[in-house]
Amino acid sequence: MSTTEIERQWTSRLRKSVVAKLPPDKMLPDTQPAYVASWIYVFGVTTMAALFVVIVTGCILAIDGPVWWHSSSLGHFVNSMHLWAVEIFFFAMVVHLWGKFSMAAWRGGRSLTWVTGAVTFLASILAGFTGYVSQTNFDSQWIATQAKDGINSTGGGAFFNVLNLGQMLMWHIVLLPIAAVVLTGLHVVMVRIKGVVPPFEEKSSEVSA
Amino acid sequence: MSKKPFRPDVDAPEYKGPYAPYDIIKEGTIAVVVVALLTVALAIVFSSPDEKAITIKTWSTAAPVDFAQTALSELNGSSGVAGYGAPYNNGGPSQGWGFLQPEHWLGVHIPINTATDFVLNPLESQPATPSLSAALSQWNSASSSAQTAWTTAYSNASAKMTFSGGEVKVPTTKAGPVPVLINALTQMARSGALDQALVTQKGFYTTNYTKPLLFLSDGAYLGNLADAQHLGGDQWGMMNETGQWPGQAWLWLYTFWYQIPPWSTSASGDFLVWGTMMILTALFILVPFIPGLRSIPRRLKIYRIIWREHYAAQE
Numbered sequence: 001m002s003t004t005e006i007e008r009q010w011t012s013r014l015r016k017s018v019v020a021k022l023p024p025d026k027m028l029p030d031t032q033p034a035y036v037a038s039w040i041y042v043f044g045v046t047t048m049a050a051l052f053v054v055i056v057t058g059c060i061l062a063i064d065g066p067v068w069w070h071s072s073s074l075g076h077f078v079n080s081m082h083l084w085a086v087e088i089f090f091f092a093m094v095v096h097l098w099g100k101f102s103m104a105a106w107r108g109g110r111s112l113t114w115v116t117g118a119v120t121f122l123a124s125i126l127a128g129f130t131g132y133v134s135q136t137n138f139d140s141q142w143i144a145t146q147a148k149d150g151i152n153s154t155g156g157g158a159f160f161n162v163l164n165l166g167q168m169l170m171w172h173i174v175l176l177p178i179a180a181v182v183l184t185g186l187h188v189v190m191v192r193i194k195g196v197v198p199p200f201e202e203k204s205s206e207v208s209a
Numbered sequence: 210m211s212k213k214p215f216r217p218d219v220d221a222p223e224y225k226g227p228y229a230p231y232d233i234i235k236e237g238t239i240a241v242v243v244v245a246l247l248t249v250a251l252a253i254v255f256s257s258p259d260e261k262a263i264t265i266k267t268w269s270t271a272a273p274v275d276f277a278q279t280a281l282s283e284l285n286g287s288s289g290v291a292g293y294g295a296p297y298n299n300g301g302p303s304q305g306w307g308f309l310q311p312e313h314w315l316g317v318h319i320p321i322n323t324a325t326d327f328v329l330n331p332l333e334s335q336p337a338t339p340s341l342s343a344a345l346s347q348w349n350s351a352s353s354s355a356q357t358a359w360t361t362a363y364s365n366a367s368a369k370m371t372f373s374g375g376e377v378k379v380p381t382t383k384a385g386p387v388p389v390l391i392n393a394l395t396q397m398a399r400s401g402a403l404d405q406a407l408v409t410q411k412g413f414y415t416t417n418y419t420k421p422l423l424f425l426s427d428g429a430y431l432g433n434l435a436d437a438q439h440l441g442g443d444q445w446g447m448m449n450e451t452g453q454w455p456g457q458a459w460l461w462l463y464t465f466w467y468q469i470p471p472w473s474t475s476a477s478g479d480f481l482v483w484g485t486m487m488i489l490t491a492l493f494i495l496v497p498f499i500p501g502l503r504s505i506p507r508r509l510k511i512y513r514i515i516w517r518e519h520y521a522a523q524e
Contacts, residue, residue: 003347032231033224035519042240049240070259076358079259083454087251088244091461102511106497108221118494128457138260139451142435145426146442153479155311158318159302160294163423166416199516200507201215201222 009016012188026192040099044191050089051184057082067136086128093121094207104198113190120183127180130172133162144168144181228517260438260451263419269398272296273372279428281367281393285324285360285389288427290323297321301318304480308414312480319419327424331406333392341393344386353384360384382407442467462486 006012060078061069069075097117106114133144143163151157161167215222219524259393269276282288288494303312326435332345348356377392398405408422425431432441440446447464450456466472466482475481496502506512513520 021459026235027424029231029377030233031228034229034522035224035226035516037229037375037518038515040515045236045240046210046244049243050236050248052241053245056250060275060445061512070261076257077252077257080255080257081248083257084251084255085244087455088247094459099515100505101496102373104218104506104512105501106503107217108334112498115498117492117498121253122494125457125459135259137262138434139258140424141262141422142431142440143447145431146447150483152296153312154483155476157297157312157313158315161319161419163416163419164417169416198224199519200217200492200512202520 011158022193026195027145029192032196033196035199037065040095040102041154041196043096043099047089047096050085050144051086053182054089057085058173058177062173064128066134066165079109086131090124090128093124097121101198104200107197108194110190110194110197113187113194116187116190117154118186120180121181123176123183127176128170129174130168134165134169134172135153136165139163217419218500218507226522244477256453258451258454263425263431263434265398265404266401267422268425268428269395269403270431272428273377273395273399274370275429276398277370277372277377277391278393278426279420280328280358280368280391280398280484281364281387281429282427283327283424284329284390285357286324287364288323290321290427302476304477306480306484309484321420321423323427325351326420327407328390328394329401331397332404335393335397335402338393340389344389344393345385348390355385359383360385363387363391407410443473448506449476 057078060073061082064072064075069079088100100114100117129143133140133147147162148157150158157184160171231483281286283291283462286292288299290297290300294301294303295312295316298317298321304309305312329345329348332341351359362381363379366379366381366384370377372378372395375396377388377395379388379391381388394403397406405422408415408418408474435441435446436444438451439449440451442464445461445464446470447467448456448458448460463482463486466485467478472478472481472485492499492502
């Protein structure tokens with residue numbers, strides 16, 4: 001096989017492209033710009049850490065099925081962890097979002113990083129909502145019967161039936177976690193490729209186009 | 210190489226300053242450990258709510274008159290679900306705004322006939338008794354005008370409905386088989402059989418609770434319990450939780466619109482709220498591309514607090 005033939009392989013081309021865009025020292029950096037020196041930067045990684053705890057506790061809840069936690073003190077405790085991890089997740093994510101908005105973190109070719117973060121936030125809201133209507137208790141009964149009106153008004157209720165426990169549970173434990181994890185992964189890769197947005201230049205200047 | 214003006218809300222200056230050591234793996238590990246420990250602590254101290262689900266049985270036992278009156282509304286087609294419209298039936302106007310009528314466009318996808326699905330089919334699944342069989346036969350063979358006359362007579366007298374001796378009683382003699390049907394359904398509900406009948410009309414296995422939840426939502430019992438737990442729509446209930454636990458606080462903006470006119474007063478309030486939120490969501494996602502909106506952070510200058518050390522070093 002010739003060198004040219006090897007270079008034309010999809011695998012070779014993909015590897016070269018990935019390494020060119022995201023070399024190891026960018027993916028796993030050991031230094032960062034000195035301006036990254038504020039507590040606000042903690043909330044991005046806190047969001048990811050909370051997502052990790054949410055997924056782990058959700059997996060434990062999944063082992064014995066959706067109603068286990070009603071009759072087991074251990075199950076109830078894991079459910080409590082799941083709830084509080086979700087609360088931390090959203091708190092950290094909202095602070096992270098406001099922080100990034102205040103920095104105009106989309107500057108310097110980082111628009112898609114902002115967009116993936118915003119869409120992850122929306123996917124997370126939907127994931128949280130489907131969790132609330134999958135609790136199989138009074139809360140889920142009430143939330144489902146109220147939420148149906150909003151979703152039905154958009155026409156979406158014809159396909160996304162919040163009163164259908166099986167459908168909501170599958171969205172909650174399969175589709176939306178996959179969406180949240182994939183989007184978060186894309187978001188992090190984009191952050192690593194482009195780096196953390198620099199501070200505003202307060203003097204007028206020009207950049208090369 | 211061409212030069213173009215620097216756009217401060219789009220372009221970022223090239224950073225040529227110093228770098229500091231950064232251990233990304235250590236940071237991630239510490240974050241996971243801290244969040245896990247914090248989660249455990251919060252779970253131990255605050256636990257989580259788990260208000261038991263109500264059933265048709267608990268509803269009809271605790272509030273038999275409310276149940277029986279709801280059953281009547283399902284039979285005569287005056288209930289909320291009977292007059293809901295899409296996606297359940299063609300019983301009412303769909304929500305929309307101007308030419309935008311997505312609920313109407315998508316039509317009936319989850320067909321619900323409240324008389325058949327909530328009253329008659331469950332009763333027909335019951336072991337036959339002479340009085341119930343006769344009542345069902347009389348109802349099914351009657352003209353719609355006769356059925357309407359019976360339910361109207363029953364409805365007119367239902368303000369004086371009582372429940373005593375295990376039976377629903379309404380002072381009328383002109384309601385045909387309706388008293389027997391409503392009473393039989395109430396008995397069925399109080400035995401727990403209606404809970405099962407509503408979820409098993411399509412076979413052995415089910416994970417779909419659309420019918421019992423819709424039936425529950427038509428009565429006053431579920432709403433009264435929710436209001437007592439500050440979960441009502443006009444109580445910012447969407448972001449509340451049973452007891453004192455935090456709920457979906459991140460839905461504050463969504464539930465905000467339900468508190469103020471015209472969203473709170475419009476017959477298409479849900480559609481207007483969703484429409485408003487979709488527009489705001491689009492703006493949120495597309496901030497980087499919208500002139501004016503993307504300038505807000507630079508004008509607010511909150512970034513000077515975030516990067517205060519950087520700017521202090523420059524001065």
